[in-house]
Amino acid sequence: MNLPATLPLTDTESGHRLDFLLVAEMVEPGSRVLDVGCGDGALLSLLRDRKGVDGRGIEISREGVNACLAKGLPVIQGDADTDLADYPDDAFDYVILSQTIQATRQPRVVLEHLLRIGRRAIVSFPNFGHWRVRFDLGFRGRMPMTENLPYSWYDTPNIHFCTIRDFVELCRDVGAQMEKAVALNAGGQPMRVTLPWWVWNLLGDQAVFLLKRR
């Protein structure tokens, strides 16, 4: 997780990542937020500046933590796989896992911690069911490499890819209620909500879920 796990699209006007803007829309103003795998703190500072949230972060890289410190963000150097267990129940209104779940060793355990620590969890991830991924595997017979997933199979930090369908299944298994789900197409635009799941799973480049403990 030292490198960004995916290469994100940005909003040309504000310079903010499109998935961050989407996450920010899901967060109530003034709430308490924990961003797990917060990188250089871009999402946390966006949430602080636009939503007035009281934000905290966990980041595995020292460079990331120092960048957060310089932004005045209280961020702890740590590992989502091992350190979430230390957080008390219901400590936050939202726990965010942005483009990180596929880089954890135990995604299910991590997701369960998110739902325990926060009243709500927001999870975004790259969709491994996207048609280009399927094309690479199915027709080219190669592990996919796209703009969003730029790593070779041997040096990728992403060890637990899933499709949108897989993630929905996991949410059911851990008893998470899906309050909102949005898929972004390759252009970073939200896809129409009325579309069926299989279309999302085929055309969605990434997905953002707002979850609640059932």
Place this chain on the structure above:
Amino acid sequence: MFVDATASPQYRLFGRTNVSAENMSFAPLVSEPRNQVDDPSSLVMRFGQDEPLMMDAGVALAPWQIAYQTYGTLNADKSNAVLICHALTGDQHVANDNPVTGKPGWWLTMVGPGRPVDTNRFFVICANVIGGCMGTTGPASINPATGQPYALDFPVVTIRDMVRAQAALIDRLGIEKLFCVVGGSMGGMQVLQWAASYPDRVFSALPIATAARHSAQNIAFHEVGRQAVMADPEWRGGRYLIEGTRPSKGLAVARMGAHITYLSEVALHRKFGRNFQDRAAPTFSFDADFQIESYLRYQGISFVERFDANSYLYVTRAMDYFDIAAEHGGSLAKAFKGTPTRFCVISFTSDWLFPTSDSRAIVHALNAAAASVAFVEVESDKGHDAFLLEEPEMFAAARGFIDAAARVRGIA
């Protein structure tokens, strides 16, 4: 005493080590040494009979005094004061030449113009701890009841007593709230105690390479050091100042032992390896054949020049007793519940005296208390001493944290 910092580190510890001018011929005395205990080369705040220091041992200490240094200028609304807390054998001379050793201040890497604790922006205060020997009342100070040094009649001090004494000083300076309290090791303990005792007077706190309680292993090391001091016949039941002796051998051995705990195996190996000291082969004797032996002997002997043996007993004891959670029913999180202070905790990978797990315990408790806390583990092979050394990652973290806090506090 004045020791030339460039003097060769070759001393025979187990020869005659009683420190006097005759065996210090390598270190010319430039002038009659000043008695730093009563008349320190720094600022002093004095508290009279009617302003006792209420100590954990149940004693009201009066009169008493606290020796301190300041750097920079206090701003008009008194919002830019930073308190630096020193470690076990440190003193108030954090950013100026030490009047005893002549060496540069002990934390010039962190404190000074343009440094993370920037003396161009902040009003920096550093005080000698209660129980110390650099001008704040301690066991070497004169007991007004007897006209002689307190020695072991001085009440046992705690980290909380040190912080109470500092708070009294801050009151006198007319400062309501400190912008930041910073310290490493025992200094970090004081930082945590400040935040626990006076949450509304600490805007931000930077505890480095420290713990919220002293570990059994660390108490054990301290006990070995104290026993070395007390086993020296010159210690005289603590009355050495009154009887005109000095337990230099015992204190030097204590320092030698402690010094090993401040380093790491890797750092020792890199610096000394198994190299011989000015010889090609072992002498088949108990001379300091190895460089590491010579180095430790030098550390021991130079330490006794500047430190009082009883102070060493008292200050190590204060660290042993330190356990913030114990004051709060065993819960560290309770000690910080509802704290408004912003924290940044820093540890070092190779520090085995105050390992990262100690810092993580602090962070864990602060998280549980819903405090604002940042944490960085700095990669270093220099052991516990790393916090005093050139560690760019530590400076980057400290600078980022302090600058961001200053913006929030509205300090220019």
